[in-house]
Amino acid sequence: MTAQKPLNVLLLGSGGRESALAYKISQSPLKGRLFVAPGNAGTGRYGTVLNFAASDFDAVCKAVEEHEIDLVVVGPEDPLVLGLREALDARPAGCRPVAMLGPGADGAALEGSKDFAKLFMGRHGIPTARHLTVTAETIADGEAFLATLNPPFVLKADGLAAGKGVLIEPSLEAARASLRTMLGGQFGAASAKVVIEEFLSGIECSVFVITDGKGNYRILPPAKDYKRAGDGDTGLNTGGMGAVCPPPFADAEFMKKVEERVVRPTVEGLIADGIDYRGFIFLGLMDSDGDPMVIEYNVRMGDPETEAVMPRIASDILPVMYHAALGQLTDSDIVVTDPRAAVTVVAVAGGYPGKYEKGKVISGKLEPEHSIVFHAGTRIGEGGHPVTAGGRVLAVTSLADTLKDAAKASYAALADIHFEGMRFRSDISADVTD
Numbered sequence: 442m443t444a445q446k447p448l449n450v451l452l453l454g455s456g457g458r459e460s461a462l463a464y465k466i467s468q469s470p471l472k473g474r475l476f477v478a479p480g481n482a483g484t485g486r487y488g489t490v491l492n493f494a495a496s497d498f499d500a501v502c503k504a505v506e507e508h509e510i511d512l513v514v515v516g517p518e519d520p521l522v523l524g525l526r527e528a529l530d531a532r533p534a535g536c537r538p539v540a541m542l543g544p545g546a547d548g549a550a551l552e553g554s555k556d557f558a559k560l561f562m563g564r565h566g567i568p569t570a571r572h573l574t575v576t577a578e579t580i581a582d583g584e585a586f587l588a589t590l591n592p593p594f595v596l597k598a599d600g601l602a603a604g605k606g607v608l609i610e611p612s613l614e615a616a617r618a619s620l621r622t623m624l625g626g627q628f629g630a631a632s633a634k635v636v637i638e639e640f641l642s643g644i645e646c647s648v649f650v651i652t653d654g655k656g657n658y659r660i661l662p663p664a665k666d667y668k669r670a671g672d673g674d675t676g677l678n679t680g681g682m683g684a685v686c687p688p689p690f691a692d693a694e695f696m697k698k699v700e701e702r703v704v705r706p707t708v709e710g711l712i713a714d715g716i717d718y719r720g721f722i723f724l725g726l727m728d729s730d731g732d733p734m735v736i737e738y739n740v741r742m743g744d745p746e747t748e749a750v751m752p753r754i755a756s757d758i759l760p761v762m763y764h765a766a767l768g769q770l771t772d773s774d775i776v777v778t779d780p781r782a783a784v785t786v787v788a789v790a791g792g793y794p795g796k797y798e799k800g801k802v803i804s805g806k807l808e809p810e811h812s813i814v815f816h817a818g819t820r821i822g823e824g825g826h827p828v829t830a831g832g833r834v835l836a837v838t839s840l841a842d843t844l845k846d847a848a849k850a851s852y853a854a855l856a857d858i859h860f861e862g863m864r865f866r867s868d869i870s871a872d873v874t875d
């Protein structure tokens with residue numbers, strides 16, 4: 442599409458992922474005005490911050506009219522699972538036409554229900570771990586299935602459980618006990634159904650696809666995130682302590698298998714199932730001896746992977762987003778990758794992922810020359826200074842010819858940033874470079 446008029450964009454969300462999306466969108470020559478809601482202390486650098494929650498659908502609809510929005514880009518999954526697309530579609534006649542990047546509630550079930558995702562993969566021949574879904578009524582079947590598996594045992598709450606709904610149990614006894622506890626309401630309604638799964642070993646990576654619901658798609662550079670709180674992958678699970686892009690093991694041969702065995706059947710499966718999916722698909726994959734297996738689908742970009750992926754996209758992302766949202770990706774919508782490697786290190790609040798304090802003043806070099814500091818859990822405090830407002834506070838990304846040099850640069854940038862209790866992993870990328 443040529444001679445496109447400038448696009449006004451409303452980006453929903455407030456984390457490091459949204460900072461990275463805002464950073465990338467703001468560089469587009471196609472951009473008219475960019476609004477971010479609710480944003481954080483850093484998003485004002487890229488656009489105008491609007492003060493409403495991402496799941497406040499009335500406020501989204503109002504903002505579309507008031508700010509003449511052409512494209513709504515949804516960062517987190519909640520507004521999608523809760524039906525933002527349907528809410529926009531249900532606006533009265535005469536409302537401003539607007540494109541939205543992100544699936545409807547039907548597509549968002551790929552993330553919102555692990556049972557739905559497993560059935561989808563089964564229907565479309567997409568490689569994934571063997572599984573059985575059980576309820577309180579079928580618990581005996583679940584126990585029998587557990588007995589057919591080798592340890593450790595993977596139990597997943599069917600619904601959204603704030604990233605905490607997956608238990609990996611070392612013994613059959615522990616797995617049986619956890620199955621009962623989960624079905625007994627450990628995660629509320631989210632664990633009324635539990636997916637029991639075969640344990641897969643290998644190394645994990647995240648692959649992001651943007652699709653237009655018509656069978657056209659683009660694959661973004663692959664990434665790997667670091668979920669555990671401590672060095673050497675120890676400690677509690679977190680939202681993500683860092684990311685590398687690309688992980689060296691996700692080479693051309695692996696990515697070809699991912700495209701043939703996972704991406705294409707997923708995009709085509711959605712169409713076959715009558716789901717008009719326009720948005721990002723996040724494939725959580727296990728590289729199992731060179732073969733990709735799907736661990737999970739998410740219906741959004743990853744965080745902190747986005748902070749590593751966006752800076753590596755050398756081309757304009759906005760036309761790709763807009764045309765995917767319109768349902769018409771064209772040959773001119775290309776994704777060009779920067780040959781350099783990216784390493785993102787997340788600075789978290791002391792105590793995270795457990796209890797932590799907020800409101801700590803952030804000082805130091807927040808706009809370094811050789812790195813990008815993406816704000817995540819921050820807000821503007823007294824006197825206009827940024828203060829901490831969440832567990833994951835900042836995500837620092839650097840690009841360099843090698844992952845090793847990119848990591849060095851991100852750690853150098855972090856040495857110049859301070860807030861009380863600040864902590865980060867010191868080994869992001871070490872496992873894939875040493």
Ligand code: AMP
Nearest residue numbers: 570595607638639640641642725736737
């Ligand atoms: P999920 O929420 O499905 O991504 O699961 C959270 C984490 O649990 C994943 O990132 C994996 O590290 C781990 N996991 C989930 N399913 C499996 C599996 N079948 N085998 C091994 N690890 C798994």
Ligand code: GLY
Nearest residue numbers: 666681743744745
């Ligand atoms: N980094 C993993 C996620 O966003 O779910």
